[in-house]
Amino acid sequence: MALREQAIAAKRASVETAALSIPEKNRVLEAMGRALLVRQDEILEANALDVAAGREHLSPALIDRLTLTKARIEAMAQGFMDVAGLPDPIGQVISMEKRPNGLVIGQRRVPLGLVGVIYEARPNVTADVASLCVKTGNACLLKGGKEAFRSNLAIVKILQDAGKETGYPGDAVQLVMDTSRETTREMMGLTGILDVLIPRGGAGLIRAVVENASVPVIETGVGICHTYVDEGADLAMAQRIAVNAKVSRPGVCNAMETLLVHRAVASIFLPSCLEALKAKGVEIRGCAETQRIVPWVKPAAEEDWDTEYLDLILSVKVVNGMDEAVEHIRDHGTGHSEAIITENYTRAQNFLERVDAAAVYVNASTRFTDGFEFGYGAEIGISTQKLHARGPMGLLALTSTKYIIYGSGQVRE
Amino acid sequence: MALREQAIAAKRASVETAALSIPEKNRVLEAMGRALLVRQDEILEANALDVAAGREHLSPALIDRLTLTKARIEAMAQGFMDVAGLPDPIGQVISMEKRPNGLVIGQRRVPLGLVGVIYEARPNVTADVASLCVKTGNACLLKGGKEAFRSNLAIVKILQDAGKETGYPGDAVQLVMDTSRETTREMMGLTGILDVLIPRGGAGLIRAVVENASVPVIETGVGICHTYVDEGADLAMAQRIAVNAKVSRPGVCNAMETLLVHRAVASIFLPSCLEALKAKGVEIRGCAETQRIVPWVKPAAEEDWDTEYLDLILSVKVVNGMDEAVEHIRDHGTGHSEAIITENYTRAQNFLERVDAAAVYVNASTRFTDGFEFGYGAEIGISTQKLHARGPMGLLALTSTKYIIYGSGQVRE
Known part of the structure; x- marks a missing residue:
């Protein structure tokens, strides 16, 4: 027929x-x-x-x-x-x-x-x-x-x-x-x-x-998902979430592709977190500041911020604060899933308010964007x-x- | 700019x-x-x-x-x-x-x-x-x-x-x-x-x-809307609704373009209803059976059933029952507004169930399909x-x- x-x-x-x-x-x-x-x-x-x-x-x-x-x-x-x-x-x-x-x-x-x-x-x-x-x-x-x-x-x-x-x-x-x-x-x-x-x-x-x-x-589907680690975040939690968001299933649309880190915590957070990611086989491509803090990181090119790797590759950027993180997400995100890791109440609410995406998270892995995880018992796809x-x-x-x-x-x- | x-x-x-x-x-x-x-x-x-x-x-x-x-x-x-x-x-x-x-x-x-x-x-x-x-x-x-x-x-x-x-x-x-x-x-x-x-x-x-x-x-918008007058309908109500649906504002998408009438009531209903429409300046184009009952009616061509007149013109068809009415609406409707005029409980419910349109009415004028009439206080258009x-x-x-x-x-x- x-x-x-x-x-x-x-x-x-x-x-x-x-x-x-x-x-x-x-x-x-x-x-x-x-x-x-x-x-x-x-x-x-x-x-x-x-x-x-x-x-x-x-x-x-x-x-x-x-x-x-x-x-x-x-x-x-x-x-x-x-x-x-x-x-x-x-x-x-x-x-x-x-x-x-x-x-x-x-x-x-x-x-x-x-x-x-x-x-x-x-x-x-x-x-x-x-x-x-x-x-x-x-x-x-x-x-x-x-x-x-x-x-x-x-x-x-x-x-x-x-x-x-x-x-x-x-x-x-x-x-x-x-x-x-x-x-x-x-x-x-x-x-x-x-x-x-x-x-x-x-x-x-x-x-x-x-x-x-x-x-x-x-x-459906295309996901350049970000995790932003805020000043004063619980850094152990941030690392657990970052590793999960990148590594648990890198080939899917809700996996993290870019990690954004507040300047104030970058030098404490990045060495340990990037080491943990590296140990799981993740290739890291960072901004100049990231490379300064963790010398073995490869340089990120402009197009890295716009790439859905779907692979064990992560781009990392140090930002001056939430405004810059939100702007970066606005410029490079695909409106899929975005997360902030923070202990600050006001910034948590502001991130939820200002980031324009299908799913916006506080203190959780972007990997949860899924019909079954959301309790629908089924999924036909993820609309962006x-x-x-x-x-x-x-x-x-x-x-x-x-x-x-x-x-x-x-x-x- | x-x-x-x-x-x-x-x-x-x-x-x-x-x-x-x-x-x-x-x-x-x-x-x-x-x-x-x-x-x-x-x-x-x-x-x-x-x-x-x-x-x-x-x-x-x-x-x-x-x-x-x-x-x-x-x-x-x-x-x-x-x-x-x-x-x-x-x-x-x-x-x-x-x-x-x-x-x-x-x-x-x-x-x-x-x-x-x-x-x-x-x-x-x-x-x-x-x-x-x-x-x-x-x-x-x-x-x-x-x-x-x-x-x-x-x-x-x-x-x-x-x-x-x-x-x-x-x-x-x-x-x-x-x-x-x-x-x-x-x-x-x-x-x-x-x-x-x-x-x-x-x-x-x-x-x-x-x-x-x-x-x-x-x-938005295109509306070839039908009113089906069922066997045993309140014919005075049917006439009031038909005249309103056609005449109150013929240039809009929720106006009736085709009147479908059950064979059992056609010879009682059509002479009076079509006369009333004619008195309001409506040109009537009917099927052979309609013309037999009301000789002054012009013949409807095949394309009349697929025409949104947006004018004081109405096509009229005598049908053998609700099944034929529903089929006619499926073949010629645009999924906008459809109405049945009936006193029969089961056929009212079945019409609501079976007709696939944005708005399906029992015993009311299709002209009500409108954001203000539906109580929204505003309207950006009517989606079909x-x-x-x-x-x-x-x-x-x-x-x-x-x-x-x-x-x-x-x-x-």
Whole structure:
């Protein structure tokens, strides 16, 4: 089926999925989770072919993300069970009021309709997105990385089969069959069919979608996250947090890329903290002042402040105070996650007030920006735009609202 | 100043406006409202020039929208006072929860940043949008129709002057000085500067913006609204509502364009209702069955069902029941406002459930879809998309949120 036909079929199916009851949707989710377990051999077989083909040109990190194991498939299946157990947002009336003219106006949560997601070669995303869309009554059009195509196809086939057995429309979960870039461009132009397009992946993909899409887009992910260590901070805590923010998972968007340190504590804090980071394999690139204090630090170039390393590399800058830290974050941040480490009440509140990002922290690691850590029980991505959803997106981000109005013959004027 | 420089200046000013306190913003609004009254002669003079120039090529309806009078300027000024009196959404913490690890995670309402609006030759929109943006701590970049340029310039100058006197940054309210289409195209591409672009105006403008913008867009306005008169409806009520929905202000997006009537009541309802509409000057274009019942009705062509007349023209179709009505609305509606007139409880609920539109009514005129009628005290437009805002947009639609997280040294894993 060509992309446009797939999309139209999915859109049509979204009318049916929107009308499903809460228990119906949960039965579908449970059936899908069970089917993934029962038919895991099909997935493992397909995945083995993907991995074999990928070995030639993919990095070990990418191979790791691509590879499925029995345990990972069990986790995928458990994801469906977990999502089934979450509260269902659809149908919820979030406000209802009687107007002076007697009209009763309510606002009811409804599905978005057809959700498009473009992502890299991570087959578990296929399952995650499908489960969240089933729960929220949306149909989905999934374009996974070509290196995972066989795995994705096996997963989607199993989900479709399990869906059909429980009365779920087969067209509601669609995998895009042509994994070329041309198809990405075509998806961006499905105006009136795709209700939202979420690009998950590298900065290049996200920029291309933001620049070229005519369908509504939710921008995700790019994170140049800062941690600012204030004058009078608890320096032991600051070091613990800095190391965690950089090292616990350097390849993700909520990892710290730049450490900002108040001049007054730099000469006490930096030697110990940078030594600890170095011991974990982190390459440090610092400003002149950082290099003066810790001579083995490499010099940071201007572009370091604007680089999302996604790697064991950290840029470090000594600043004259919170104003300079906030300005640096304004100039170089991507609006993802920013943290201050401080014991000062007023500066803590001011940092929360002045820094413009999806998540602003006092005395905690930026690594917590995540749908599960925020208690949403699920995550479709992390929005770095201000419209519709900002920060970790759970089920609510996949919903819209409509006004329902109960009248008794009212006319206007 | 070139557009891009204007936008950058406004964006910079938005950092300051975001930090203003509630009383500061209200003082600015009141000063702006007073200045519009005090300096109304400047506006009237500029407007007289616009109107004189427009007489040559604008329709009487457009001249009416363009023309300002003492009373209309007073209403504009009163708008600022009214907005000052509305509750301020900025800073509101809409949820705050303590996670098991002790992190306290809150979601706080913040301004969007820089709001762009493109609109037609209606100078009052300049004042409306500015007042809503001041209240919500946003800067704005306003592109009004070229026929109203002198009026808009006079208004914006007065607002800027009054703002400056009360400590409000002069760059925060900007009128685009070049009213050409080229500038519209340039606005659409201000990625990273414009946080949202709202096109208000004709279907052509809205389509062009949706298709070509790389900045986030909120689609507004196009309304092919239906009223479905069900079997067993209160026909007197149905007629009152139909006449109101069509005639009270035919040029706006929430006016009815198509009347759908259940076959069982068509022969009783249509003669009287269509006669009443005809008496108000409405041209009727009907399906074959409508023409059979009311012989003077003109035939409707296929394209009539997809036309937003914005005029005293109505298309009428006899349907076999609610299913056909809902399908017709799905195929031809624009997701704006749809109504059922019925006395049947189950069909009322089903219509509310099944029709996918920003506002769905039972027994009321679609003309109520409006920020003021919904009790928002203001309106920036009516969104017909599903992301971010749907239906009438008040102050909340001009806000985003950010997560604020109070930690005590938490690290992940």
